[in-house]
Amino acid sequence: MSKSKQKQSTLARTISLKVALSIGVGIMVGAGIFVFPGIASGQAGPAAMLSFLLAGAIALIVALCTAELATAMPASGGGYYFVSRAFGPFWGILIGVGQWMGLVFASSFYLYGFASYLIDLLKETGLQFGDPLILIGIGTALLLTSINILGTKSAGKLQNSIVLVLTGILTLLFLYGMLQALGIMGATNLPKPFAPKGLSPVVGVTALIFTSYLGFVQIATVGGEIINPQKNLPRALVGSVLIVTALYLLALFVSNSVLSTAELGELGETAIVEVARGLIGDIGAMVVLFAGLLATLSSANASILSSSRTIFALSNDGLIPKWVSVIHERFKTPHRALFLVGLPITGIMFVGNLEVLAETASMLHLLIYGLICGCVLKLRKNRPIWYVPGFKSPAYPILPIVGLVASFGLIFFMRPVSLLLGGAVLLVSALFYLVYARGKTLATPSPSHIAPELRKPRILIPVSLPQKESLPLAILRSFTDLEVLVLGYKELPEQTDPGQYKDEEGDESKKQLEKVKKELEDEEFDVKTELVFTPDVSQAIDNVIVEHDCQALLVVKPISQLNRLLIPVYDINQLSKRFATVIYELTTASNLPASLLFLSGSKDSEDSEDKDGADISVMKREAISRLKQAGIHKHQIKTSLVEVANISDAVKEESKPEDLVILVEANANERETFINEIRGEISDKINCPLLVVLEKREKEEKQAEESPAEEQE
Template structure:
């Protein structure tokens, strides 16, 4: 098997994808909400379900387009983070996460309701004290936990535990669950049809005794029933022919579920008056009416078991999805990777699952007595995410991103995504104040989290900010200011900067830089620094940048093609400056460089044994790791690493590992000690090698107590020396000289000077006397 990105087997067909969407949606939405929603809207609650389905359908078109454009990544969080940037990515990720926690608590309450019905009358005998209900009501001070909440807590603990230990959900199981559910509901609908009475629907000659104005508040309540379809996009990589099957599965699942909901809810309000439908277990309540005699017991039991199965499936799927969202956010450094640590035994992100589980149980305890709050809070957060999905689609389209090439496109663009934004946010207006406040609190919390933590950690910028900032002169000042303020300040991908003053003579620097970049999955940024006289204004010099840049690129491309480098991407650009050396540090800071690789020259301060000029050394620290090559021919077959410990020796060890792993270099470690201390020196070097993953290196201890002579002697058998920079202070070096300079002049092979940034006081910068 050759290297490359791993792909998941495309073994899920259209029916399996439909089953995932339908199975996630048909849960507490139909088995619990009709009773509560009917109290809210009256018989026209069926229209509330239809309107909710239509809003979901509009959003499903957008999810389908984004899913076919990016079937590998999938998921609302990814689309929004990629298009709108990490600020909105934080809002969508946190919103989706907490929305799933609210929804899971809601599903658990539904499970608890039907579990209570199933265990009604079951008691536990207690000798001498009588008996107690299996699911009793518990009073904890001012907090009263009803029997349904106790059942929900049991369910929540079980579902979280299943995800914690890593029980798997397969497409076959989900398909079987959906087939069984649809079969039971079909029988329920068929039998219920013969019990339907239009007179039960019409009250005082109308179907809206509470007024048509309650229809949209009812929609806001039942929208939680349509939260599962977007999950199909997350398995796009595993789907056969995703360009065709993904949109059919997403849009089809919404359409099927909307029809099922409409038929079942319509039957309910035509069998039992809307204000008499049981709030906790409406399906069992209706089943007890339409099934008679012994068949009634079987019918009610079947509906109850179906409800338990559906709510369990929905709750488990939501907890599972929350862990995937956390992983995606952790990958983009929006949340800490601590949250996604894998359990050593169960191989699950146990901390993420535990935190999510704790939130679910908290919501059950605190809000479990009010289904409306749980369902609407879940809907508010998801509606915000759906609105952002539609905005993300518009951004991808308008920014004309080259790699954005969906197989399916939304009809009537841009009307469809605009309607998706308007309807999603508009539906929130029909929520109650408490649900809006909860949703707003989590959104503001996500924004605060981004400003405090994620903005300084993440490095991914969105298409929107790139689009605005690249056209800053054309854009309104407010838009440019907002994009700049929200721009992440974290590090980008690992970058190795190579300042090149003469592309014809410094080819080996690219080879060395490529080794470093490849080892860190990074990129090489080759910068041709063209120095112009002080008399030439940089503005005037910039007028000739195109000519200089073209010449530079030809030279650099020749170097890149003729140089044997490992497979690492190399970007090339030209910079005009009055001070080529100082520009090196400026480029390193602008590029957020992790490492700078540059050459040794007579006009550079390497004779002092450090990277900085004397004045710079006294005023600031290095911006990143520096590797300075005194090039006498880059041969890496036999590499010598002298060490006495310290941060710069750590960098030397890293370079030795990179060359060993990628170029097959033989590594020798050298440590110089006083006569008679050979055993201590060998013990030190053995431990140092183990600490730096260099156990297979040759260990060489020199007891001459003459570092320069020991290195020069060992250098005769080696092709390259990797040497840590001096830690001596500036005045100490001026008086006593530098080991680095002495070694460079003593040996015949190439020398690589390695220096890592360290925090040092002004005193140490001047008078530090640490040995080299």
């Protein structure tokens, strides 16, 4: 890896669609059902359902915008990652720290609620243990942090199980209440009057209860670990908002059918317990207390998981110290980032009353939501070459503008003390940026449709020993990230025994190969080496390519400066995903032009000339289109025509010493013949390096397609 690039830690994709949904639903389903029905109904009556519907509509708009950004940038960090790539590191660190601390505040609030529900549930059973709220909260915070450190799969299974049980209990309870209210079971008792205090309180209540929708964006925070993100991220984001909105409306409808507006307002945050008691007696109260226990536990667990990924992303980008993003060698989780979430939560638990901190978390998240909508507006307008979303939010630009205005607008309905606390978090973040992170640059996202294994290509460099040609470091430095495999070889005469030669000259060849390796390691590339003594170099190269699954072969020629990529186009099928990936890496990192060289061949008649010209015109359009789809900017693509039919003659005629000629093998099953042709004809005729993009053989491709499916199962 080049020293000009930062080595980044990566997390495995282990989160399924079900777990992703449970993260979003798990964070949101707590306050919306177990705290706000009584408070909201007390202020607006049954019309509070409109408040939840309005908040859900705003959340859905933000979810659609988030889905677009997440499919273009399916990386850990969510809102932080999107904002930092659209608006730069300063806004990124404001949002990153805000997202981190917002979720820490929210987690403390959830765990305080968890302890309260546990104590109340024990009281319902006749057990009394005093009032150890803080100890229960701290113990649970440490337990959840430990579970998350042990593995994302373990945390995901816990989250999925909790949310399934929780939503099942709530759905059955509220469906029973709805059947009663509609008169299907017992006498009809619909909520009325609908708006006893008019419709004016609806907007104010929307700002109050928007805390209920803090959670769906956290699905994007773990986007770097979600399986098949192009499909599962939009489904999880939109699906989680729709599920919780339906549950909230059902809860409000049933609550207002069982108790009056005055009773709900008087009971406040405990109203839902009395609603359940009114439906099915004391057992109902115990069921709701148990469900509340699950809801707050689920919200805390999902918040801890998501918050740690924000810190992980900040550290990976170098905006906070790099040691934070170290991944545990055994558990493959960001254990240090998780500690930086779990420990602050245990400290904040000593504050006691955390409602203000919860509202501060809402304020910070509304700021994030507004900027997420702003990201869509900016990136759609600027169209950077890496922005290739697999999902696009509808009704652009109307929906993003509405989401931005609505998110920022709700902030002004919050209490001054919450605004001051949120402002303090942002101020500290800004000061930290000026002291530590000022001047930092961020890596450009890779197009999301390029397979992850191709974003770090393994390039094979055959080197004849002793080394005759200098290594093309100018080319290797152009890659964002890569692994170099050096094949040191000694080509022997047919009659020479390789084993005997190895015994006699092997030590000297090893020293020569180590010298080549050290030169590359001094440039901070990831380097592996192989040493062979053989009369058939082409076969040896073929064997190493298959054994190590190399994506490209670089034929060494001296080069001091790389100015252009020269790409002979002889078959449109050569512009495969793997081929486009290599071109993307080279053009993005160095802003080099990609010059497509079309071979017209010889002309025997005017008719054949017209036909060939038409074929080449079609090929040009298709080639340019494919490269643009891969994320290469139009201004970097040049085309030229050479009237020869032979590739070696074409590159000899057009190439310059500062070029890199790029070829792709036409048939991977005939690789050895192709390598012989490259070494014996093409390479000898040109004075510049040659990069050959290698395709998988049919058998290897089939095995590769089957492996991911087996792993997911």
